Each structure stands twice: as structure tokens, then as C-alpha cells.
Amino acid sequence: MGDCDSIYIGQTGRNLKTRVNEHLNNHEKSPFGSHLHHTKHKFSTDNVRLLHMAERGRKLTALENLEIIKAKNTSNVRVLNEEIPSSTLADYYYNRIISTSSL
Numbered sequence: 001m002g003d004c005d006s007i008y009i010g011q012t013g014r015n016l017k018t019r020v021n022e023h024l025n026n027h028e029k030s031p032f033g034s035h036l037h038h039t040k041h042k043f044s045t046d047n048v049r050l051l052h053m054a055e056r057g058r059k060l061t062a063l064e065n066l067e068i069i070k071a072k073n074t075s076n077v078r079v080l081n082e083e084i085p086s087s088t089l090a091d092y093y094y095n096r097i098i099s100t101s102s103l
Helices: 016-025 031-039 058-072 087-098
Strands: none
């Protein structure tokens, strides 16, 4: 996120700046917004990476879940996502959805 080692993985079909502002304005319920609000860290689009492009739905959710799990298993980052899906769920998504379609 720029000035710390925390990350947030999410999906949106809207303008990124709009989505980040929604997190900031709802910082009581958003771990990402709460982190920025309480630590006074600044968000920069310089640190944003597009991980996948897909139509909204199960495939995109599966890809998001897999990226969260991968990040959670990286010891040098703190993942700010609300819920981390179980690896069993990610395995299911991968085997049923992603591996049977072209990425």
C-alpha cells in the first residue's frame, strides 16, 4: 500500500478511486479503510496491480479468493481482507472453475 507492508485484494467494476473512497468513507466496516484511517497511511495508485480480468461472477470470485490465500501464505505481508477463504474452498474453485476454462 505504499508506506507499509499491508495489502488488500479486491474486485471492482467501477473506477478505482471511487471504490477506495467507499472504503475510506466506510472505515468502521472496511478493514482496508480502517487501516488507512487509523494509521494515516496514504493510498497511491502507483502500488496497484491488476491481477486478473474476468467477467463478474464465480470465476472472478475464485480468482480473488486464490490471490487472498496466496498473499496470506506470504510471510512478509499483512492481508487486510475481511475474510480469508479456506484452502479447501480455493481448491474447489480452482479445480471446478478455473482449471476447466481458459484464463
